[in-house]
Amino acid sequence: MAFNYRRIIIKVGSNVITRPDGLPDNERISHLVNQIADIKKQGIEVILVSSGAVASGRSLISVSEKNNAVATRQLLASIGQVKLINTYSQLFERFGILCSQVLVTKEDFRDRLHYLNMRNCLEILLQHHVIPVINENDVVSVTELMFTDNDELAGLIASMLSAEALIVLTNVNGIYNGDPKLAISSVLTEINDNEIDFASFVSSGKSQFGRGGMITKTTIAQKVAKLGIAVHIANGTTDNILTDVIAGKALHTRFVANKKASGKKKWIAHAETAATGVVKINDGAKTALFSAKASSLLPVGIIDVQTDFKKGDVIKIVDEHNKALGIGIAEYGSEKARDYAGQKKQRALIHYDYLYLQR
Numbered sequence: 001m002a003f004n005y006r007r008i009i010i011k012v013g014s015n016v017i018t019r020p021d022g023l024p025d026n027e028r029i030s031h032l033v034n035q036i037a038d039i040k041k042q043g044i045e046v047i048l049v050s051s052g053a054v055a056s057g058r059s060l061i062s063v064s065e066k067n068n069a070v071a072t073r074q075l076l077a078s079i080g081q082v083k084l085i086n087t088y089s090q091l092f093e094r095f096g097i098l099c100s101q102v103l104v105t106k107e108d109f110r111d112r113l114h115y116l117n118m119r120n121c122l123e124i125l126l127q128h129h130v131i132p133v134i135n136e137n138d139v140v141s142v143t144e145l146m147f148t149d150n151d152e153l154a155g156l157i158a159s160m161l162s163a164e165a166l167i168v169l170t171n172v173n174g175i176y177n178g179d180p181k182l183a184i185s186s187v188l189t190e191i192n193d194n195e196i197d198f199a200s201f202v203s204s205g206k207s208q209f210g211r212g213g214m215i216t217k218t219t220i221a222q223k224v225a226k227l228g229i230a231v232h233i234a235n236g237t238t239d240n241i242l243t244d245v246i247a248g249k250a251l252h253t254r255f256v257a258n259k260k261a262s263g264k265k266k267w268i269a270h271a272e273t274a275a276t277g278v279v280k281i282n283d284g285a286k287t288a289l290f291s292a293k294a295s296s297l298l299p300v301g302i303i304d305v306q307t308d309f310k311k312g313d314v315i316k317i318v319d320e321h322n323k324a325l326g327i328g329i330a331e332y333g334s335e336k337a338r339d340y341a342g343q344k345k346q347r348a349l350i351h352y353d354y355l356y357l358q359r
Contacts, residue, residue, distance in 0.1 A: 001248040003230070005164045007045040007126075008246075010036065011154035014051035015171040016236030023059045024052060024084075028237065030091055032169075035242040036131070037095040044246070045126050047161065048088075048099075049134045049154040056080030056087070077138035088133050098130045103137035106147055109156055115267055119160050126161075155220040158229050159266040164257075166224055167245055168217060169236030174253030175218060191221075192256035225255040227266050268314065268327055268356040275316045275327055277309025277334055279349065286319050289326070289357060296348035297328065297355060299340035308334040315350070328355035 012032060019025045029052075036046055054073060057080025063072050085101045092099045102122065108114045125132045134157060136147055147153045151168060158166040178185035221231040232245050234252035244250035281289075285301020297317060309315050310333045317325045328350035330337070340346040 003165065003246055003248060005044055005246065007047075007161065007163045008039075008165045008167060009047045009049060009154050009158040009161070009163045010242065011049040011150055011166065011168045012051060012236060013150065013168070013170050014055060016169050017050070017052045018055040022055060024055050024087070026087065029087060031239065032236070032242065033088065033091040033095075035240060037092070037097060038243055039246060040095075040097065040129075040131070042246075047122065047126070047132050047134065047157060047163070049150055049157060050084065050088070051135065051150050053077045053080040053084050053135055053138060056083040059083070074139050081135065081139075084135075085133060092131060098128075099133050100125055100130050102132050102134045103139075104134060104153065105137050105140060109267075110271065112267065115160065122157075122161055149216060151217050151220050155224045158224055159227050159269065162266070163229055165230040165232060166221075167232045167234065167242065168221070169234060169241065170214075170217070171235065171237055172214075173235045173238075173251050174233045175214065187251055188253050189251070190254050190256060191225075221255045223269065226258050227269055228257050228259055230257040231255040265353075265356050268329065268354060271314045272316070272327055276307065276313045277315035277330065278306040278318060279315060279337065280304040280306060280318050280320065280322070281325070282320060286325060289317075289355075294352045296352045297350040298348050299337065299346040300342060300344045302337065302341040302349065305334050305338045305341065309337075310334075317350070324358055326355060326357035 017025050017029050017032070036048065040046055054076045057076030057078070060079050060083060061076070063075060067075075081101070081103070085099075088099050102118075102125075104118065108118055122132050134153070136150060136153055154166055154168065157163075172180050174187040174189070175191070176185040177188055217233055221233060224231050232252055232254050234241050234245050234250055238244075238250070241250055241252075245252055279297075280303050281297065281301045282303050285297065288295045288301065289297065303320070306318075309330055311330055313330050314327055315330050316327050319325055331347065331349055331351060337349055340349070
């Protein structure tokens with residue numbers, strides 16, 4: 001079954017374009033660019049999220065092992081990002097395609113204005129048939145400010161640009177129902193159940209050069225699919241994998257897209273790190289929120305306002321056992337929320353249109 005996509009995000013992991021010795025695999029990068037050029041010829045808009053800056057830096061300079069690990073990463077990423085984007089630029093040039101460099105940090109997604117400015121930048125690039133090559137700005141992103149890995153970043157970009165699909169390239173054929181090294185394990189080709197607990201059978205090990213493991217990929221894939229974007233996890237070291245995935249010919253895992261979410265909800269879904277306040281609700285309010293009927297969070301169901309917040313802040317909702325239920329944008333501040341808590345006929349603290357539930 002071929003997929004008729006108009007706009008896709010392709011995420012290339014460091015384990016796909018890095019050789020076993022830690023240096024860039026230029027042959028693999030070239031082959032991926034050839035496929036992307038072919039996809040673009042089909043009239044599909046492509047946004048590329050690419051790791052590999054640190055590996056590229058490693059090919060240019062030797063660093064003493066005595067150096068601080070964060071400083072070493074910053075050094076290699078800073079030098080390597082220039083090399084990486086130049087590699088992509090030269091390869092795309094052979095097909096008469098322009099590419100651009102977009103470096104982002106987690107902070108860019110926390111603020112709604114930053115978020116919209118970035119989206120506008122990417123939209124104007126696509127309008128002019130330019131391929132944005134996006135990577136985390138490892139030079140300024142350290143420790144707690146970092147994305148889990150580029151899978152998380154790719155998911156955010158897919159949501160931001162309302163892409164129809166996210167293709168995640170890794171070094172295995174997809175999500176297996178057991179250890180990929182065992183002959184009895186097989187690839188789960190289609191997943192449309194958000195409740196699957198992948199941790200029970202997916203390896204938590206990380207790839208040699210990447211930051212995130214397969215558990216991270218499944219968590220992000222489920223979240224993105226829930227926002228109405230199909231996710232394909234495939235083996236980037238297989239020849240013609242991108243064109244074969246789109247043609248429906250490749251063995252891989254596809255997370256089926258659920259119904260579409262609004263642009264505002266897509267931002268809220270990924271804005272958990274921006275949340276300031278926390279409100280606790282009772283079981284009645286929890287049942288109402290998760291019912292088939294679209295419901296806002298009313299003050300009558302609030303039993304505690306745990307931390308302060310202002311009108312317009314992103315706030316978390318937890319149940320009586322402090323389990324996270326969702327996030328949303330507050331219609332008024334915590335002072336008023338405390339006054340209204342438990343009362344009927346007061347206006348909603350979070351309107352349904354600005355509420356994202358973590359089912």
